[in-house]
Amino acid sequence: MSSTPDQFNICIVGLSVANMTVLRQLCRQIIPQQYEIRWVNVADPDLDFLIIDTDFVQARSIQNILSYHPVPVLKIVRYPSVAQNICDDTLYLPVNNIALLSNWINSHLFDAHHQKKLTVTTSERPVETPQPAQPDLHLFERLHGKTLGLVKLIDAKGILGVADTAQELFWPSPRLSMARPVDHTLGIAHSTNRELQEMSAQSHDLKQWLWDLVWHSPSYTSLLSATDCVQLVGWPQPAADRDRHDVLQLSARLHQQALTAQQLAEQTQIDVSRVQLFTSALVASGLAKTIPSYQNSHPVPKAVASEIAVQDSKKRMGFLSKLRHQFGL
Amino acid sequence: MQRYKIVFGGAMGAGKSQAITSLSDIHVLATEALNTDEHAHSKLLTTVGIDYGEIALDAETCIGLYGTPGQDRFSFIWPIIGEGALGIIILLDHSAANPVADLDMYINDFSKTSTNLIIGITHVDMKPERPISIYRDWLTARQLLYPLFSIDARVKDDVLLLVETMIAKLEAEDAY
Numbered sequence: 001m002s003s004t005p006d007q008f009n010i011c012i013v014g015l016s017v018a019n020m021t022v023l024r025q026l027c028r029q030i031i032p033q034q035y036e037i038r039w040v041n042v043a044d045p046d047l048d049f050l051i052i053d054t055d056f057v058q059a060r061s062i063q064n065i066l067s068y069h070p071v072p073v074l075k076i077v078r079y080p081s082v083a084q085n086i087c088d089d090t091l092y093l094p095v096n097n098i099a100l101l102s103n104w105i106n107s108h109l110f111d112a113h114h115q116k117k118l119t120v121t122t123s124e125r126p127v128e129t130p131q132p133a134q135p136d137l138h139l140f141e142r143l144h145g146k147t148l149g150l151v152k153l154i155d156a157k158g159i160l161g162v163a164d165t166a167q168e169l170f171w172p173s174p175r176l177s178m179a180r181p182v183d184h185t186l187g188i189a190h191s192t193n194r195e196l197q198e199m200s201a202q203s204h205d206l207k208q209w210l211w212d213l214v215w216h217s218p219s220y221t222s223l224l225s226a227t228d229c230v231q232l233v234g235w236p237q238p239a240a241d242r243d244r245h246d247v248l249q250l251s252a253r254l255h256q257q258a259l260t261a262q263q264l265a266e267q268t269q270i271d272v273s274r275v276q277l278f279t280s281a282l283v284a285s286g287l288a289k290t291i292p293s294y295q296n297s298h299p300v301p302k303a304v305a306s307e308i309a310v311q312d313s314k315k316r317m318g319f320l321s322k323l324r325h326q327f328g329l
Numbered sequence: 330m331q332r333y334k335i336v337f338g339g340a341m342g343a344g345k346s347q348a349i350t351s352l353s354d355i356h357v358l359a360t361e362a363l364n365t366d367e368h369a370h371s372k373l374l375t376t377v378g379i380d381y382g383e384i385a386l387d388a389e390t391c392i393g394l395y396g397t398p399g400q401d402r403f404s405f406i407w408p409i410i411g412e413g414a415l416g417i418i419i420l421l422d423h424s425a426a427n428p429v430a431d432l433d434m435y436i437n438d439f440s441k442t443s444t445n446l447i448i449g450i451t452h453v454d455m456k457p458e459r460p461i462s463i464y465r466d467w468l469t470a471r472q473l474l475y476p477l478f479s480i481d482a483r484v485k486d487d488v489l490l491l492v493e494t495m496i497a498k499l500e501a502e503d504a505y
Contacts, residue, residue, distance in 0.1 A: 168462035202454075205461040205479070234465050235476040235494070240486050248494055252501035255474060267504070313503045319333065320496050322386045329493045 007036045008109070009046045013062070013190055014053030015076060017152075017159045017198070019093060020189070023051055023076075024156075026095060030102045031109075039154060039187030041142065047071055049109050053078075054090065072108040135184050135220045140210065140284040143188065152195060156185035160213070162196045163188075168206040171199035181217040211236040211285035214277075215243075221273055223280035224261065224290065230279045231258035234287040245329070246270055250278050258291055333392045335492070336411050337380075338439055339420035340431045341399030344451045344482025346380050348420065349394045351485040352492070353382025357394075379410060404438055411442035416495035418447045420482060421464075424455035429467050436473070445498055447491045448477040 008031060012020050028037060040047060042065055054075045056062060066073065075090040085092050086100050089108075095101055142148060146166050153160040160182070161172035214220045215236070224230070232254040238247035249268050253259060261279045265272035282288035323329075337345040350357050358381040380396030395410050397403070411417050417439045421428050432448070439446055450461060464477055476494045480487035 167460045169458075169460050203457050207462070207465070232474065233469060234474070235478070237478045238490075240490070244490070244493065248497040249501075251476070252494075252497035253504075255476075255498060256501050256505055316499065317503055319331070319386070319390060320500055322390060323384075323392070323496060324493075326384065326386055327489055327492065329489065329496065 006034060007038060008048045009038045009040045009044055010049045010051065011040050011042045011044065011047055011189060012051045013042055014056040014192070015051075017195065019076070019078070020154070021158055022095065024154075026098060026101060027051075027105070029098070030105050038136075039185070039189065041148070041151075041188055042190065045069070050074070051076060074104065074108075135186070135223050137223055137284065139186065139188060140286070143206070143210070144286040148188070148190075150191040150193070150196060151188045152191040154187055154189060155182045159195075160186075161209075162191045162199050163206050165206070169203045170206040170209040171196060171201075171203050172209070174198075174200050181219070182213060183217065183219045207234065207285045207287055208237055211281050211287055212239070214281035214284045215247075218277065220280050220284065221277045224276065224283055226261040226265075226272055226276050227293070228279065228283075228290050229258050229260050229293045230254065230282060230288045231291045232282065232288050236282065236285070236287055246274070247278070250275060254282075254288070260293070331390045333390070334395060334414040335392060335495070336395045336397065336414040336417045336439075336443075337420060338397045338407060338411070338417055339399060339435055339449075340422045340425055340428070342425070343399065343420035343422040343449075345396040345399065345420050347482045348418070348449075348488045348491075349380050349382040349396050351483070351488050352384060353394055354385050355383045357382045379406075401434060404434075407438050408442045411439055414443055414445075415499065416445035416447060417443045418449060418491045418495070420449045420451055422452050423450050423459060423461075423479075424452040428459075429463050432464055432467055436475075445495060446475045447494050447498075448475050449480045449482070449487075449491050450477065451480060451482050453479045 010027060012023060015023070024039065031037060042050065042062065047065075047069060048071055050066075050071055050073045052062065052073060052075060054077050057073070057075055073089060076093060077090055078093045086104050089104075091101065091104070143151070143163065143165055146168075148165045150162060150164055152162045157180075158175075159173050160176055160180075161170055163170045214223070232251065235251050235255070236247060238244040246268075250264055250270065253264055253267055259267070261272060261276040264270070264279070265275040268275070279288065283290060337348055339345055346357065346359060360379060379398070380394075382394035382396075384392040384394065386392065392415075395414075397407050397410050419432075419435045419439060421431050421435070425431060428450075436446065448464070450464065453461070461477075461479060468475060468477070476491075476498070478487075478490060478494070480490065482488060
């Protein structure tokens with residue numbers, strides 16, 4: 001997803017969850033509502049603004065990024081004794097006077113963004129009509145790269161947990177309910193071992209956890225379209241609830257061959273929007289990938305099967321139905 | 330009487346006997362002996378023959394639940410037990426010394442007998458720092474796609490997840 005003139009891509013690095021949450025809220029308060037804010041990784045090519053703990057500013061990776069992608073940088077120092085002060089692009093926490101921060105953002109961020117906006121307009125790119133915020137598949141692709149190291153998943157309501165992308169492990173926040181849906185405010189940022197220690201001790205499989213997260217987030221239904229063809233690469237593990245039957249049915253069909261959400265819905269008689277959420281969750285979690293539709297060969301119609309095969313199949317279906325009934329499946 | 334078969338294969342100590350016990354309508358016939366292979370697993374008793382349990386669906390239909398002995402010196406018997414099964418559930422002990430080598434061995438053996446293989450990973454809580462992705466990566470590298478779930482073999486609902494997956498796969502196959 002590329003940055004648009006009505007959007008700010010902001011990254012916060014090296015701060016505690018509490019400070020990060022406060023700064024995110026303040027940014028949202030200061031930046032006019034017509035501008036969408038995306039919380040992005042520091043390596044995001046469309047980064048507009050970096051908020052960073054002073055201890056991290058001189059890190060080689062940060063300096064490398066800033067050398068080829070200069071953006072306004074607000075450094076953060078956690079010394080309460082000089083609070084309410086911004087000096088040399090450095091903000092001293094806690095923020096008790098929002099006006100100082102607001103002035104800094106107006107003078108630095110909007111100037112830089114205005115220039116960017118002019119560049120976009122003068123290069124004769126069509127001006128994009130503001131769209132409602134959409135979930136971003138690119139975010140999940142970055143998580144599966146295995147190169148990000150420790151990252152935290154965050155949304156407007158706070159931190160969801162910390163992921164080790166190399167090991168594909170995830171430690172949820174102790175305050176998080178697994179069923180909590182997320183929306184387009186979901187983002188990732190670099191994390192630290194200190195933050196990791198504040199998470200639940202019990203680790204989870206990252207792909208499985210992402211699948212659960214998106215599967216319980218209806219706003220991600222349109223992450224894929226109903227006509228995107230999906231190829232299964234791993235089965236999601238359904239929870240022991242009413243979802244299990246549908247999830248296994250859908251997975252088993254996709255195990256047979258790559259299908260679109262529309263085709264899956266027709267085959268299983270499950271509502272297409274529910275199937276679309278299922279395929280979106282699969283691709284977001286890395287348990288499936290989209291493939292070009294020409295690679296999707298249609299199944300051979302059952303009608304060509306011999307009479308004996310049909311009888312055998314009927315007998316087996318009857319037996320499987322009894323087995324389901326026996327265990328209440 | 331129609332008789333069907335579900336086979337539980339996999340590593341020693343992974344919970345095959347427990348899984349069969351959790352489903353069986355009858356008292357499970359076990360052939361356990363004192364474990365002399367403490368290098369492979371520290372449990373006191375291990376299956377040296379076949380575990381057998383049964384599910385009676387009605388007066389005409391019965392499912393035999395067969396557990397194979399886990400030690401690889403009994404591997405000659407695995408294809409014999411697996412022959413004609415509706416599906417084979419492979420259980421692996423996540424806390425074992427090298428569970429990926431176990432996966433390699435059991436998949437290689439049982440895939441010759443059945444295409445309907447379901448993998449259950451047990452004892453995940455005993456080795457939380459070891460990621461589940463090691464199994465997925467192994468399967469992906471070989472372009473294999475088998476359902477793979479973390480389960481507790483003592484919990485009937487977890488074992489039923491494996492059975493329901495097997496059913497769903499068979500139903501999907503029948504639909505084509």
